[in-house]
Amino acid sequence: MPTDRHTASGRxxxxxxxxxxxxxxxxxxxxxxxxxxxxxxxxxxxxxEVTAFAAALDDxxxxxxxxxxxxxxxxLRLYAGMLSIAMLRGYAMPTYPGATLDELRHFAGEVPxxxxxxxxxxxxxxxxxxxxxxxxxxxxxxxxxxxxxxxAAENLHSWDSLIERGKARLAADPALGERLQRMAGPExxxxxxxxxxxTGKPKGIVLSHRNVIxxxxxxxxxxxxxxxxxxxxxxxxxxxxxxxxxxxAALTFGFTVNIxxxxxxxxxxxREIAPTFYLAAPRSxxxxxxxxxxxxxNSTWLKKKIYHFxxxxxxxxxxxxxxxxxxxxxxxxxxxxxxxLVFGPxxxxxxxxxxxxxYTGGEAIGEDTFVFYRAxxxxxxxxxxxxxxxxxxxxxxxDTVKLHTVGAPSPGFEVRLTDEGEILIRSDSVxxxxxxxxxxxxxxxxxxxxxxxxxxxxxEDGQLVVLGRVSxxxxxxxxxxxxxxxxxxxxxxxxxxxxxxxxxxxxxxxTAMVCIDAxxxxxxxxxNAVPYVSYADLSQRPExxxxxxxxxxxxxxxxxxxxxxxxxxxxHKEFDPDDGEITRTRKLRRKVVEERYAPVIEALxxxxxxxxxxxxxxxxxxxxxxxxxxxxxxxx
Amino acid sequence: xxxxxxxxxxxxxxxxxxxxxxxxxxxxxxxxxxxALAAPFILAPFYVNSYILPWLIWTAAALGLNxxxxxxxxxxxxxxxxxxxxxxTSVHAARFGIPWEGALLIGGALSAVIGSLFAFAALRVKGLxxxxxxxxxxxxxxxxxxxxxxxxxxxxxxxxxxxxxxxxQAITSDAGRYYVALGWCVLVTIFLLNLRRTGLGRAxxxxxxxxxxxxxxxxxxxxxxxxxxxxxxFIAGISGGILVVCYYFLVTPEQFTVAVSxxxxxxxxxxxxxxxIGTYLGVGLILLAPGVVNRLFGALAGYFDLRFSPETFAxxxxxxxxxxxxxxxxxxxxxxxxxxxxxxxxxxxxxFDQLKK
Numbered sequence: 001m002p003t004d005r006h007t008a009s010g011r012x013x014x015x016x017x018x019x020x021x022x023x024x025x026x027x028x029x030x031x032x033x034x035x036x037x038x039x040x041x042x043x044x045x046x047x048x049e050v051t052a053f054a055a056a057l058d059d060x061x062x063x064x065x066x067x068x069x070x071x072x073x074x075x076l077r078l079y080a081g082m083l084s085i086a087m088l089r090g091y092a093m094p095t096y097p098g099a100t101l102d103e104l105r106h107f108a109g110e111v112p113x114x115x116x117x118x119x120x121x122x123x124x125x126x127x128x129x130x131x132x133x134x135x136x137x138x139x140x141x142x143x144x145x146x147x148x149x150x151x152a153a154e155n156l157h158s159w160d161s162l163i164e165r166g167k168a169r170l171a172a173d174p175a176l177g178e179r180l181q182r183m184a185g186p187e188x189x190x191x192x193x194x195x196x197x198x199t200g201k202p203k204g205i206v207l208s209h210r211n212v213i214x215x216x217x218x219x220x221x222x223x224x225x226x227x228x229x230x231x232x233x234x235x236x237x238x239x240x241x242x243x244x245x246x247x248x249a250a251l252t253f254g255f256t257v258n259i260x261x262x263x264x265x266x267x268x269x270x271r272e273i274a275p276t277f278y279l280a281a282p283r284s285x286x287x288x289x290x291x292x293x294x295x296x297x298n299s300t301w302l303k304k305k306i307y308h309f310x311x312x313x314x315x316x317x318x319x320x321x322x323x324x325x326x327x328x329x330x331x332x333x334x335x336x337x338x339x340x341l342v343f344g345p346x347x348x349x350x351x352x353x354x355x356x357x358x359y360t361g362g363e364a365i366g367e368d369t370f371v372f373y374r375a376x377x378x379x380x381x382x383x384x385x386x387x388x389x390x391x392x393x394x395x396x397x398x399d400t401v402k403l404h405t406v407g408a409p410s411p412g413f414e415v416r417l418t419d420e421g422e423i424l425i426r427s428d429s430v431x432x433x434x435x436x437x438x439x440x441x442x443x444x445x446x447x448x449x450x451x452x453x454x455x456x457x458x459x460e461d462g463q464l465v466v467l468g469r470v471s472x473x474x475x476x477x478x479x480x481x482x483x484x485x486x487x488x489x490x491x492x493x494x495x496x497x498x499x500x501x502x503x504x505x506x507x508x509x510x511t512a513m514v515c516i517d518a519x520x521x522x523x524x525x526x527x528n529a530v531p532y533v534s535y536a537d538l539s540q541r542p543e544x545x546x547x548x549x550x551x552x553x554x555x556x557x558x559x560x561x562x563x564x565x566x567x568x569x570x571x572h573k574e575f576d577p578d579d580g581e582i583t584r585t586r587k588l589r590r591k592v593v594e595e596r597y598a599p600v601i602e603a604l605x606x607x608x609x610x611x612x613x614x615x616x617x618x619x620x621x622x623x624x625x626x627x628x629x630x631x632x633x634x635x636x
Numbered sequence: 637x638x639x640x641x642x643x644x645x646x647x648x649x650x651x652x653x654x655x656x657x658x659x660x661x662x663x664x665x666x667x668x669x670x671x672a673l674a675a676p677f678i679l680a681p682f683y684v685n686s687y688i689l690p691w692l693i694w695t696a697a698a699l700g701l702n703x704x705x706x707x708x709x710x711x712x713x714x715x716x717x718x719x720x721x722x723x724x725t726s727v728h729a730a731r732f733g734i735p736w737e738g739a740l741l742i743g744g745a746l747s748a749v750i751g752s753l754f755a756f757a758a759l760r761v762k763g764l765x766x767x768x769x770x771x772x773x774x775x776x777x778x779x780x781x782x783x784x785x786x787x788x789x790x791x792x793x794x795x796x797x798x799x800x801x802x803x804x805q806a807i808t809s810d811a812g813r814y815y816v817a818l819g820w821c822v823l824v825t826i827f828l829l830n831l832r833r834t835g836l837g838r839a840x841x842x843x844x845x846x847x848x849x850x851x852x853x854x855x856x857x858x859x860x861x862x863x864x865x866x867x868x869x870f871i872a873g874i875s876g877g878i879l880v881v882c883y884y885f886l887v888t889p890e891q892f893t894v895a896v897s898x899x900x901x902x903x904x905x906x907x908x909x910x911x912x913i914g915t916y917l918g919v920g921l922i923l924l925a926p927g928v929v930n931r932l933f934g935a936l937a938g939y940f941d942l943r944f945s946p947e948t949f950a951x952x953x954x955x956x957x958x959x960x961x962x963x964x965x966x967x968x969x970x971x972x973x974x975x976x977x978x979x980x981x982x983x984x985x986x987x988f989d990q991l992k993k
Contacts, residue, residue: 031647038647274642299989307987345637345986353642 006217012184012209014087016251021047024254032076033261033269041076043254049077051177052166053159054084058180059169060139062114067091067192069107069137071126072119074233074259077143077159079247081117082191089184090114091192091206094237096584098577101129103202107194108135110204110435115139121147128153186210191243192435193387196583204435207390212248215390215429218412219244220253222395224357224383229255229277234266239585241279241361244391270351277357282365283586285380288350289369290495290520310338314375322371322403335377343377352378359383361392362585364486366493367403374401382406384466388450389413390429394464405463415464416449422470423456424449455483472590474505480562487565488512488588490558494551495520496544499575499582501593502565503601511604512568513597514548515539515575521547536572536629545570545634552636565636567604569611571597572629578618603633637986655829672818676811687924689814692821693879695919698903699824699912700871705901706910707837708864709844710759711766714773715872715900720892721777722747722873723880724787727887730798736881737802744873751869752862759861762847774894781889794888800881813882820878824871828912840864841910906961907971914973921972925960929953 020029025044032039041049057063068085070078070093082092091111095104097119107113108130116127116137124142131137131153139155141162142148148156170177190209194202219225231250235242250257255277260269270278280288296307317331347353358373361383373380381396384406393415396407409415414426430450433441444451455473456466468483475481484502491500491514498517504510516539524547525532532538548570556564575581580592594601596615603611615627639660646652656662676684697719704712726743730736758769781788789795800807800816807813831837839860842850847857880887899922907918930953937944944952968975 031645036646037649037652038645040647271642272645295988299987303987303989341637342987344640348640348642349988351642353640 006220010186011213011252012086012186012188013083013190013212013247013251014181014184014209016213017043017047017050017083018181020251020254027254028256029254030076030079030257030259031273032259033265033272036261038258038272046080049163050080050083050087051180052163052170053081054087054166054180055169055176056162056166057084057088057090057115059165060114062088062090062138064089065091065111066114067093067111068115068117069104069113069127070094070117070237071097071104071123072117072143072237073097073263074235074237074242074246075119075143076259078117078119078237079233079257081115081141081159082247085115086188086190086209087180087184089188091189093192094243096236096238097123098584099238100578101126101133104130105133105135106201107204108137111192113137115141118142120144124148124151124153124156184209186213191247193238193240193243195387195434196585196587203437203440205387205431206435207243207429207431211390211429211431212243213252214412214427215244215392216249216252218410218427218429219249219392219395221412222392222408222410223397224359224392224395224410225249225253225255225277226356227253229253229357230273230275230354231255231257231277232266232270232273232275233257233259234263234270235279236584240385240387240391244385245277245279248391267350271349272351274351274354276354277359278352278355279359279361279383281362281586282360282369285360285365285369285373286495289372292346292350294523307342310334310342311375314338314343315371318371318375322374322401339377343375346376347378352376357381359395361385361406364489365403368493370403384464386452386454388431388444388452389425389427390431393425393427393429400461400463402459402463405459405465407464408462409464415458417457418451420470421455421457421467423452423454423464423466425452426450476504476510476562477506477508478562480560482510482563484590485588487555487559487563490555491551494548494554496524496547497551499586499588501575501588501590501597503594503604507605509566510563511601512552512565513571513593513600513604514568515571515573516544516548518574535574536627539570539572540629540632542632545632549634549636556636567633567635569600569604569631569633571600572613572627572631573615573617576618578620579616600631603631609633637983639980639984639986653833655833669822676814681810684814685810687927689817690879690883691920691923692814692817693875693883694900694903694923695916696817696821696824697872697875697879698900698907698915698919699821699828700868700875701900702904702907702910702912702915703828703831703840703871704864704868705904706908707831707840707844708861710861710864711763711770712865712868713767713771713894713897713901714754714777715868716892716894716896717774717777718747718751718869718872719876719879719896720781720889721750722876723887723892724781724795725873726877727795727797727880728787730881731795736800740874740877740881743877744870747873747876748866748870751872752866755862755865759858759865771894771897774897778889778893781892788889792888794886796886797881797884817878817882820874824875825912836860836863902961905971906964908973909971911971911973911977913976914971917972917976921960921964926953926957929956929960 020027020043026042028040029043029046030041067090068081070082072078082094085092093107095107104126113136118124118127118140120142124140127137127140139157140153141157141159143159145158186209188209189206190212191207193205193207195205196202231245233242233246246257249255258273258275260266296304313334317327321327355378358378358380360380365382370380379398381398381401383392384394385392392410393413394407394409412427416424418424426449433445453470454466455468455470456464458464468485472483472485473481474484487502488500491497491512496517497514499515501513502510503512518535521538521544525538528543530541530543532541538544548568552565552568575588575593577584580589581596582588600611600613610630610632612630613628617625617627619625639658641658644657656665675688701712701715704710722743725746726739729739729742734742754773758766761769802816807816839850839855842853842855843857843860850857884891903918903922904915906921908914933953933956964972968978
């Protein structure tokens with residue numbers, strides 16, 4: 001009998017894996033695109049590969065207390081390697097492919113890295129560099145051997161050679177496989193993630209098998225997943241969202257995981273797969289919306305007319321529905337015809353044709369974007385979660401969606417609010433503490449409740465509203481309380497604004513620095529015959545300033561009088577994670593930004609018309625350069 | 637709108653090289669095939685016998701010509717002569733007592749032999765010179781036919797085809813003949829559809845694009861040209877035989893004159909070079925449009941009570957038909973097949989305007 005998929009008790013990711021391998025050996029566990037062809041791997045083959053790699057690691061004396069650091073984009077073997085180390089009760093530590101050496105050095109300092117599992121030559125180089133700088137990395141294993149033929153580094157192995165070694169061991173000792181598969185228990189580490197590090201260094205977060213599986217089961221009960229979903233593994237492996245979906249839920253419920261060829265081919269691969277579950281950041285949904293709109297604008301007269309005829313009506317109908325009004329008499333006809341003529345083909349084009357579960361999370365999503373997708377027939381919902389709870393703690397239910405909430409807490413999650421309005425969560429999936437950091441743990445865990453650090457409140461119908469970080473709540477000189485992030489997100493709903501930083505703590509009025517979106521604004525400039533030579537040039541064009549002022553006015557309308565934005569400046573460069581201005585998940589590092597742009601902020605408040613800046617830029621090869629610019633300051 | 641492409645993925649290279657990866661194309665093809673199979677039962681015999689049947693046989697023949705002109709890029713103005721070879725050979729063989737299956741094959745084989753023998757000489761030159769040389773094939777064959785009573789039975793005589801039997805079954809009904817024509821046409825179509833996926837097809841295309849560039853790549857361009865001529869002559873021979881046994885019932889030299897060669901060339905060009913769907917449409921236009929325009933014009937004249945002299949009445953449909961060809965070629969010089977492709981592309985990217993964003 002297969003284990004009941006919908007309970008967490010006593011299961012580990014490994015037992016899930018062997019369960020699928022035993023009961024549906026020929027079902028497809030993974031599909032990885034290689035040179036245009038989707039290579040399929042059945043549950044049985046996948047389990048065999050994981051076990052063989054674990055046997056090889058075991059042979060090398062690797063196990064409990066040691067870590068396997070994953071370097072690279074989503075690849076089948078990197079996922080398999082994570083499971084192998086989890087099998088041996090070690091730590092599977094995924095990292096962002098763009099992580100800097102500093103970040104990696106910090107990770108390597110937390111726990112001995114027994115193996116660095118690298119995707120390709122680029123990542124191997126990174127691991128070798130870390131090792132040269134003194135970080136302890138015993139072995140380096142690579143997946144794609146291209147360019148690595150002449151590397152003579154110590155303890156550098158190819159994945160295939162280790163699989164051979166593991167298989168040889170398993171053949172010699174038939175009982176070994178089962179012994180390895182039974183080693184890990186529910187309380188053993190499943191994955192070693194890191195907090196995003198918005199404030200200070202990333203903190204290590206070890207999630208146990210029980211944590212991640214009960215989070216998946218909770219989400220399943222909240223309707224986030226079904227059994228046997230098709231998913232596309234394209235999110236960064238180091239993000240908890242990927243762990244929750246591609247690792248935990250996929251193993252718990254037996255999804256087919258599809259791995260795109262490259263990051264650049266995700267759009268095309270998405271169409272070929274047409275996943276049934278799709279989670280994307282609000283930014284990705286926005287980008288897709290922009291692509292659709294630009295595509296329609298460039299289309300022929302007839303196609304444009306037909307699109308607008310149906311889309312405008314559908315959006316209208318969706319807005320009515322969200323206000324709780326009944327459908328008009330002919331709405332069903334418009335939806336039916338529109339589905340055939342417009343919505344279906346668009347969804348087909350972007351691989352959304354089979355989506356049953358479409359989610360967004362991480363930040364607030366713009367109303368226009370949200371309504372657009374729902375009008376298109378994609379039942380977009382919001383998720384709320386954090387690394388500390390192994391995934392998603394609240395989710396919308398498609399029929400009771402309210403834009404300003406993140407949905408009701410999932411089954412298995414208890415939510416409570418402190419007097420200050422901080423959200424507290426208790427659940428089986430809450431982690432047991434930051435890795436080797438008792439101070440931070442004591443701060444975060446109080447009597448089994450996790451302090452999320454998010455400010456919010458519960459609505460009467462039980463849906464949770466998240467306002468922003470508690471630590472981000474600031475006051476103007478007049479004592480007005482606000483969350484800058486909340487205003488920034490609303491600014492970012494304009495397609496022309498990519499990033500924004502709102503300033504005003506301890507000041508009389510609020511001002512903002514924004515980074516324009518190069519693509520959208522560039523396209524707008526082309527259409528409106530605004531000449532420009534570079535991003536910096538475009539950002540200072542008076543026409544663009546007017547465009548931005550329009551966006552500011554719209555945001556101001558929704559804000560109370562004391563919180564209105566008065567002046568803004570359009571920055572000459574985008575915020576960049578390489579410069580430390582935003583995190584890899586594109587969250588603003590407020591301190592860094594305020595420090596770096598101090599002269600600009602001064603100018604925003606001293607009434608001057610422009611400001612001269614000198615900025616240090618870190619190029620991708622690590623060199624730094626200096627950019628000088630005069631930025632214009634605009635009134636709203 | 638009709639073409640849904642999400643979820644089309646390939647797990648091996650065999651599936652990646654499918655002829656029709658998009659379900660909508662497959663469904664359309666299946667629908668047409670079903671209609672074609674049901675045609676004798678749902679259409680009046682008149683339409684089947686005098687429109688669809690000749691359309692299918694001429695399409696098979698034109699596809700053979702398209703192989704030489706469209707795929708291999710060699711002009712050919714003597715195609716009707718090769719059909720004549722096939723027609724006479726198979727009729728004679730059948731009269732000699734050889735079963736029709738063998739007779740048709742012998743017709744095709746002899747056609748291929750003569751076609752490639754001639755190609756050996758003709759392919760020493762290129763372009764217009766080759767066209768002129770192939771025209772010589774036509775005239776030589778015309779002369780041979782009209783001067784050898786043993787073949788034709790005299791200069792103005794016609795030769796009756798013996799009763800058509802396939803696999804021991806006498807085929808005397810309209811439906812039977814229709815299915816033979818349909819079967820042959822489908823066979824040729826399947827061959828050409830798959831041609832582009834084979835080494836032969838790719839070699840032919842390489843020769844077409846630039847024969848000495850192909851030679852540098854190791855493609856023996858002379859050999860492949862001969863293969864193209866021989867294959868197309870084989871198709872011509874069998875098509876000629878089937879044309880006689882299923883449609884004309886007797887064979888005369890007038891059925892395969894130079895005018896017929898030119899007409900076949902027109903079918904291929906109007907349809908579109910190297911386009912299979914285009915060849916179907918091209919044959920349809922050249923073969924059926926005169927009749928249709930004639931009837932339409934007659935009906936219009938009757939309805940509006942217009943009176944023309946018989947001469948005008950005979951010429952106006954011809955003029956309209958000529959104009960039709962010119963109009964189609966002005967709209968799309970690449971032929972009717974390209975028009976079909978344009979429509980398909982328009983719907984393929986619906987509601988966007990470009991293939992890739």
